[in-house]
Amino acid sequence: MTRIGSSDLDVLPLSLGGNVFGWTADRDASFEVLDAFIDGGGDFIDTADSYSSWVPGNEGGESERIIGAWLASRKPSGVVVATKVSQHPEFRGLSAATVRRAAEASLARLGVDEIDLYYAHFDDETVPLEETVAAFGALVADGLVRHIAVSNYSADRIRAWVEIARRTGVAVPVAVQPHYNLVHRNEVEDTIIPVAEEFDLGLIPYYSLASGFLTGKYRSTDAAGQDSPRAQGAAKYATPAGLRIIDALEEIGDAHGASIAATSLAWLRAQPTVVAPIASARTVEQVPDLLAGARLELSADEVQLLDRVSEWTPTRA
Template sequence: MTRIGTSDIDVFPLALGGNVFGWTADRDTSFEILDAFHAGGGDFIDTADSYSAWVPGHEGGESERIIGEWLARRRPDGVTVATKVSQHPAHKGLSAANVRGAAEASLERLGVEAIDLYYAHFDDTETPLEETVAAFGQLVSDGLVRYTAVSNYSAERVREWVRIARELGVAEPVAVQPHYNLVHRETEDDIVPAAEELGLSLVPYFALAKGFLTGKYRSTDAAGHTSPRAEGAATYATPQGLQILDVLQRVGDAHGVSMASAALAWLRAKPTVAAPIASASKVDQVADLLAGATTDLTPQEVADLDEVSEWTPMDM
């Protein structure tokens, strides 16, 4: 188990991404994935109110509804649910009224009394940060949210959020969710130092680089792959990216785990990382995610992966 920032939330060191629920995983498959994750010790689920508004015919909130139904039917003990605000079509941005309305809508869909971890999904530069910070603090004071967090914020804006929260005397964020993996390490230059300084935990998304770090995509030609993320993942299949896969394969083999598990284990070994986020659209993918949370790499293995990934392919 791992503690998230300065909170009292202890979680399994991997978050199951809910972005696929209601999208590439239908309701029954989502239930199977959630069941397998929980049976393997998983207790941390990450979603957002906007998942999966991008699917034709969807309006957003589909993932939260599936998770809410699963929680109601299974009644699992000790599950931590994180969700986010700012991108739902009916609740765009981070004005105080929108933050409140979106939180209430998420609570209804999830069927819980309080959101464990509530993220500002993307920065909203059109709304004064003071207004947003105060709105998040009010949700905590009113018992609708246990802890707050930020996602996709610059290090400068994270520091500004914390400064304002301290000035206002309201809840400070306990976590930050950045894009971070073996082929996207820019986070180490700015977000990681800010997290260390402020006592925040990282809960990184795209932990498997859209599937590239599973080893399935070894050509920049995505033809033949049916995954919606195939094109993005294949972009990383440069000569340098393939070198990363070679080292991942060696490290994974040494532990008897998959490349995906090794990639997640590397991320867990990095400073401030509490729990990488990874999703599964099929139940047979869950075992690799669980293994990524229980496999500990040696310092030399971490160093080898650090060295081969010092150059990273283009950002996607």
């Protein structure tokens, strides 16, 4: 188990991404994935109020509703649920009123009395940061939220949030959620990890498997015939440099009897301040590899080999 920053939340070091629930996984498939995750020892679920508003016919909140129905049906103990605010079509931005109404709506969809971990999903610079910080602090003070966190914030804005919270005596963030993986490293390592270390924030990376590229499934930049946005996103990483990373992951994984995906998640877990990479599963068959990634321990030499082979950033090309 791993502690999330300065909080009292201890979790298996893997977070199950709920972005696919109500999108590429319907209610029944989502229930099966959640059951397999919990049965395998998982206890940390990540979602957002906006999932999956981008799907035609959806309005947002679909993932939270599915998770809420599953929680009501299974009544699991010790499960930590994280959700987010700022992108739901009805609750955009981070004004105090929006944050409060969005949190209440999420509580209703999830069917819980308190949100374990509540993120500001994206920064909203149209609202004074003092207002947003106070709004999140009030949610904690009123018992609607247990701990707060930020996602997709710059290091400067994270530092400013913490300083305002400390000065005003409200709850400080305990976690930060950035885009971070073996093919997207530099910005997080240069700016976010140092501020996380400074303020004892747990790092909970999303896109941990680079839209599936770091599973080894996509080994060509030719996305012809690929009918999913995920496949299109993964294919862009299948450059010679990207494939060298896959080859290294495969070699190290084979030595442990582990998959490429599990080895990639294990590398992330070995990075400073990282608590629990987020990875999603559309089917039950995908869950064991994710759980294996929460338990696989790489040697220092293996971590360094992956560090060396991944010293590039395709997004800056």
